[in-house]
Amino acid sequence: MAQLIAEIQTATEVPVFINTRFKSANLSGVQRYSAELLRRIGARLTPIAPRQAAQGLKGHLWEQTILPALARNGLLWSPANSGPLAVKRQVLTVHDVASIEHPEWYNRAFAAWYRYMTPQLVRRVQRVITPSEFSKQRLVALTGVHESRVVVIPGGIDSRFCPQPRMEVERVRQVLRIPSTDYVLTVSTLEPRKNVHRLLSAWASCVLDIPDKIWLVVAGQTGSSRVFHRSGIDSVPPRVHFTGFVAENDLPALYSGALAVAYVSLYEGFGLPALEAMACGTVPVVSGNTALPEVVGEAGLLVNPFDSDSIANGIRRISEQIALREDLEIRAIERSKEFSWDRCADLTWDVIRAELQSVSRIYSKDSDCKAPNAGSSAAA
Numbered sequence: 001m002a003q004l005i006a007e008i009q010t011a012t013e014v015p016v017f018i019n020t021r022f023k024s025a026n027l028s029g030v031q032r033y034s035a036e037l038l039r040r041i042g043a044r045l046t047p048i049a050p051r052q053a054a055q056g057l058k059g060h061l062w063e064q065t066i067l068p069a070l071a072r073n074g075l076l077w078s079p080a081n082s083g084p085l086a087v088k089r090q091v092l093t094v095h096d097v098a099s100i101e102h103p104e105w106y107n108r109a110f111a112a113w114y115r116y117m118t119p120q121l122v123r124r125v126q127r128v129i130t131p132s133e134f135s136k137q138r139l140v141a142l143t144g145v146h147e148s149r150v151v152v153i154p155g156g157i158d159s160r161f162c163p164q165p166r167m168e169v170e171r172v173r174q175v176l177r178i179p180s181t182d183y184v185l186t187v188s189t190l191e192p193r194k195n196v197h198r199l200l201s202a203w204a205s206c207v208l209d210i211p212d213k214i215w216l217v218v219a220g221q222t223g224s225s226r227v228f229h230r231s232g233i234d235s236v237p238p239r240v241h242f243t244g245f246v247a248e249n250d251l252p253a254l255y256s257g258a259l260a261v262a263y264v265s266l267y268e269g270f271g272l273p274a275l276e277a278m279a280c281g282t283v284p285v286v287s288g289n290t291a292l293p294e295v296v297g298e299a300g301l302l303v304n305p306f307d308s309d310s311i312a313n314g315i316r317r318i319s320e321q322i323a324l325r326e327d328l329e330i331r332a333i334e335r336s337k338e339f340s341w342d343r344c345a346d347l348t349w350d351v352i353r354a355e356l357q358s359v360s361r362i363y364s365k366d367s368d369c370k371a372p373n374a375g376s377s378a379a380a
Contacts, residue, residue: 040345082121163333217241287302
């Protein structure tokens with residue numbers, strides 16, 4: 001009870017702000033993370049956002065020039081990779097450092113900004129949260145931030161993602177005009193690091209080796225031109241279906257209907273689509289590098305994302321070996337239960353609360369130091 005009272009007193013003395021500029025962007029893994037945590041701990045936070053949606057340069061200018069003044073009397077949490085350089089009393093979530101390691105995948109201005117801003121910011125803020133050990137180690141190596149200031153908190157999975165009834169799977173298949181009941185699925189924006197061009201090359205090399213009824217379904221939109229270079233897709237092999245945008249409510253059934261989900265990204269700080277597929281009982285065929293092995297564990301097939309033959313072999317195995325697929329489907333569901341947005345939110349609030357108490361002590365000391373002068377002035 002004493003601890004609860006202390007938390008309430010701290011919360012009333014020093015507000016916790018959340019940088020909600022992320023709401024201006026299209027839904028992605030970063031936006032989903034931010035929205036899920038805001039839904040769970042938002043009652044303890046005061047959101048700060050631009051008056052109008054601000055993306056790109058306008059968004060960054062607002063974040064660096066206006067946000068610091070709005071958050072000056074409290075602790076700020078920035079959950080979406082960027083935050084104001086002028087605010088030291090800040091908790092920052094960095095999902096990955098792909099733009100620093102591989103600027104060639106991004107718009108030149110975007111990459112240049114993050115290569116400058118990220119190292120500066122992570123060294124100034126009080127604490128950094130990241131979703132995987134891989135991201136933590138790369139962040140430490142590339143920015144020089146001390147590893148003790150970086151906390152790993154894995155992402156979660158929404159309860160909507162679970163095996164869906166056959167009628168719902170068929171409804172979504174009809175809505176998206178998927179031409180077969182048997183398909184291998186990939187879900188991602190069509191951007192360079194998602195490696196869709198190499199997945200298509202792998203599919204072209206194995207499509208004649210697997211049953212005719214199996215298709216490759218590519219679900220996702222082209223990445224923003226402000227951020228990504230062209231995805232490099234020049235030609236499309238047989239039995240490939242592009243769905244375009246998929247509504248949020250249709251994703252669980254889309255995953256559930258797939259034989260497997262091929263997620264062969266070149267670089268991931270976490271890999272939410274692989275986890276969503278696992279929760280729906282669908283086997284993930286994923287890259288054996290970066291953070292994806294941390295998410296999948298022994299519940300999927302790992303392939304070399306730089307080798308089309310390795311990807312093709314993974315697709316063949318999961319298409320042909322029914323016993324293997326059924327075993328991995330069971331493992332996938334069990335593995336997915338280890339990840340929860342509720343747990344992610346609780347651990348994140350623990351970090352914020354600890355830093356809030358630190359900020360409160362600083363404010364308390366400042367008040368003690370200023371009190372005598374304030375009293376003298378009032379008396380005079």
